[in-house]
Amino acid sequence: MRELTKRYGGTTAVDGLTFDVRPGAVTGFLGPNGAGKSTTMRLLLGLDRPTSGEALVGGRRYADLPWPNREIGALIDASAVHPGRRARAHLLALARGSGIPRGRVAEVLDAVGLSDVADRRVGGFSLGMRQRLGIAAALLGDPGVLVFDEPVNGLDLDGVRWVRGLFRGLADEGRTVFVSSHLMSEMQLVADRLVVVGGGRLVADAPVPELISAWSRTHVVVRTPDPDLLAERLRRGAGTDRPVTVEPGDGGLLVYGATPEEVGDAAHAAGARVHALHREEASLEQAYLELTGADVRYAAGSPRTPAASGRRPRFGRRRTERKEHR
Amino acid sequence: MTRETADAPYPPAPSTGRALARAAAMEWTKLSSVRSTWWCLGLGLFGMAAFALLMGYSAADRIAEDPAVASGFSYSQLTSQGVFYLVQFVVLTLAALAATNEYADRGVTSTLLAVPRRGLVLAARTAVTAGFAFAAGVAATTLGIGVLWLLIGAHAPLDTEYAARTVLGAGVCMALFAVVFVGIGTAVRGTAGTIGVGFLLLLGLPLVLQLSQVQWLNDLAAVMPGFAGVEFYASGDVGFYTAPHDGAVNLFVVLGWAAAAQLSAYAELRARDA
Numbered sequence: 001m002r003e004l005t006k007r008y009g010g011t012t013a014v015d016g017l018t019f020d021v022r023p024g025a026v027t028g029f030l031g032p033n034g035a036g037k038s039t040t041m042r043l044l045l046g047l048d049r050p051t052s053g054e055a056l057v058g059g060r061r062y063a064d065l066p067w068p069n070r071e072i073g074a075l076i077d078a079s080a081v082h083p084g085r086r087a088r089a090h091l092l093a094l095a096r097g098s099g100i101p102r103g104r105v106a107e108v109l110d111a112v113g114l115s116d117v118a119d120r121r122v123g124g125f126s127l128g129m130r131q132r133l134g135i136a137a138a139l140l141g142d143p144g145v146l147v148f149d150e151p152v153n154g155l156d157l158d159g160v161r162w163v164r165g166l167f168r169g170l171a172d173e174g175r176t177v178f179v180s181s182h183l184m185s186e187m188q189l190v191a192d193r194l195v196v197v198g199g200g201r202l203v204a205d206a207p208v209p210e211l212i213s214a215w216s217r218t219h220v221v222v223r224t225p226d227p228d229l230l231a232e233r234l235r236r237g238a239g240t241d242r243p244v245t246v247e248p249g250d251g252g253l254l255v256y257g258a259t260p261e262e263v264g265d266a267a268h269a270a271g272a273r274v275h276a277l278h279r280e281e282a283s284l285e286q287a288y289l290e291l292t293g294a295d296v297r298y299a300a301g302s303p304r305t306p307a308a309s310g311r312r313p314r315f316g317r318r319r320t321e322r323k324e325h326r
Numbered sequence: 327m328t329r330e331t332a333d334a335p336y337p338p339a340p341s342t343g344r345a346l347a348r349a350a351a352m353e354w355t356k357l358s359s360v361r362s363t364w365w366c367l368g369l370g371l372f373g374m375a376a377f378a379l380l381m382g383y384s385a386a387d388r389i390a391e392d393p394a395v396a397s398g399f400s401y402s403q404l405t406s407q408g409v410f411y412l413v414q415f416v417v418l419t420l421a422a423l424a425a426t427n428e429y430a431d432r433g434v435t436s437t438l439l440a441v442p443r444r445g446l447v448l449a450a451r452t453a454v455t456a457g458f459a460f461a462a463g464v465a466a467t468t469l470g471i472g473v474l475w476l477l478i479g480a481h482a483p484l485d486t487e488y489a490a491r492t493v494l495g496a497g498v499c500m501a502l503f504a505v506v507f508v509g510i511g512t513a514v515r516g517t518a519g520t521i522g523v524g525f526l527l528l529l530g531l532p533l534v535l536q537l538s539q540v541q542w543l544n545d546l547a548a549v550m551p552g553f554a555g556v557e558f559y560a561s562g563d564v565g566f567y568t569a570p571h572d573g574a575v576n577l578f579v580v581l582g583w584a585a586a587a588q589l590s591a592y593a594e595l596r597a598r599d600a
Contacts, residue, residue: 046442047435048599063442066339074439080432082360089359090436097352097440099340137436 013039015200016053021178023144026171028191028208029180036200037180038076041149045074057145069098072145073138078130078154083123087114087133090122091140100141108136113162127154135166145176152186164190220263223252223276233270234258252276342446349441349450353424356437357454362423367462370416374466375473377408382477389481399482402492405470406560409496413466414503414528414552417459421504422520424455425511425591444595452508452588456501463500467493467559488561495559502580503528506551509587513594527583528552554579 014036021027031037042048044055046062057065057072065071081090091105109118112132117125122133131154138146148167152160167190171177181187187194187208194211196204204211224230231246231253244257252275255263260279267274340348357363381404389396428434441447471489506527511520532547547553548571556564558576 042435042599045435045439047438065442068442069440076435076439077432080435082356082427082431082433084360084362085356086359089355093352093355093359094436094440096355097349097437099344099348 013200014043014050017197017200017202018053019195019202019205021176021195022193023176024171024174025192026167026177026179026190028187028194029178029197030184030187030194031180031182031197031203033182035182035197037182037197038149039200040197041074041076041147041178041180044147045072045076047076067099067141069094069100069141069143071141071143072147073141073143074147074149075131075134075138075151076147076149078127078134078151081122081130081133084121086119086121087125088118090133091137094137095140098141104140104142108139111139112136128156128159131155131159135163143175146170146178148177148179150180150182152181152183160186218279218281220255220258220260221249221252221276221278221280222255222263222267222274224267224272224274226270226272227253229270230263230267230272230274233266233272234263345441345443346446346450349446350454352437352440353447353450353454357424357458360423360427363420363458366416366420366423367458367465370413370462370466371469373412373416374405374408374470377412378405378470378473379477381408382474385474386478386481389478393481396478396481399478400563400565401471401474401482401484401489402560403563403565404474405467405492406496406556406563407565408470409463409467409500409559410552410556410564413463413496413500414555415525417462417500417503418507418524418528419521420459420462421455421507422511422517422524424451424504425508426515426517426520429515430517445592448508448512448588448591448595451512452505455508456504459504460497460501464493464497467496491561492559495561498577499555499559499580502584503551503555505584506580506587509584509589509591512591513587548576549579551580551583 017036017040029037029040039048040055043050044057044062054061062068062072088105088109091108092102094100095102095105106115106118109115112135114129114132114136117129122130125133131151135148135151138148152163155163167177167179171192179187179190191208193207194204195202196211222230227248234244234246234253234255244255247254247256258266260277264274264277267277385395385399385404389399428437437447438444441450471484471493475484507520507524510523511517514520514523527550529552532550532553535543535547535550538544548557554576557572558580562572
């Protein structure tokens, strides 16, 4: 993606996105609903035209690929199948259109566990079965690049675990796997790298562990009846070079950038009473909320994106409030 | 996106002809794997058979009363009216569904992933639907003439050469109507809208133009596809007033509609997001 931008009338769905998705890894594409994930994928696949910028696969536009389905397989919308068509016929039509031998149809049906229902009409399929059918269609051309938009929606626990294993396996074979989701917890389990978007803009692009350590803001919770005393002391320095920030918490303080030992020592030095002191590990989910929350705050105050600020500020404020309560 | 893994080399890029053949195979697989296609064909055939039975029966009745009536009996006229009143609307429905189904169920995404060149998709879909409509038109007309012949063949001889012209003409015209309505459907993207527009073009508008009693409006009705079409496949022996002109001009009128519809479909398909 290079400076990818897509506007619908006055709404900017994707705003200057630039990032790469690398082979041999599962790259998670994360963002809240309406962040521009699906639009980005549709732009990549040539379904929609970018307003500006470009999205290339192996250096080429999707429409310029001589064998598109053999180079990139995609699941964009699992329910996008004629309800009266049988699963096998759906895949057969796609195989014929992209010059893939028809033998692959039975192979991918088997791979996703739909062989038994291949001759049933798709209208009777559950959402989970449709997701499997969509994944089968993506695998049809045995492509090196795979794009999945919200693939675990509607899958049961078994299905979700199967999808995780499948993605891992595809990436381990050296393929590029690009998966979008709005579920942080799911991405934490399956992705090696995360591209996070909010309001159409890139928020983060980093390996998962790096993202957790950089953004999770693990902090120390201290309960004290003398918060002002301790806060004053901590702000002057907790005996470290790192910047320390202090926020009021429930019955005490939240301290960022210091260890529990350092906070305890500071309390002792300040003469503040301490009733409880512990470290709170932030999960990736928290990091995600903070990342997109920060972005939403920015969007709300930014005059450059009138559409985003018009649509989103209420969410942003609510999210910020929730964080302060925590 | 970059990709560094070593792949098995792909075969060279397919020629446009091969790509079109593959797209057509895909479109045929899709068209033939939904029930509505076969329902449309069945309804068209059933409608024509019922129409021919009804007309043949009443003609046989009249011939029984007055044998001289038999000399004025026209196989072509009656079957052409069957095509005009029944079969062309089945073709309209079929073409509208073929063009718009994928916009209703979003299946167009997987189609365009398999064949990203939109012109190819439109050409393949049009060709496949037109081929099917040609077969349906030929079959329905043949069936109509056959049923009529069974009922009154004893009184009115069948000029097979003339009948063959009607059969072929109806097939060609139904194929061209499929081209028109796949085009309109692709441009409009809605099934109901396409069928509504089609109904107006085939029947509603020309009838209103004739009702106006204004001569130039009346003449305009002749360049609507439904009237021009029936003039063409009935070889002028329509049995009701359509237009002042006969012959090839009617075929060119339908061809003009087909070209216009396809051009607007192509422009729309290229410019608009799927």
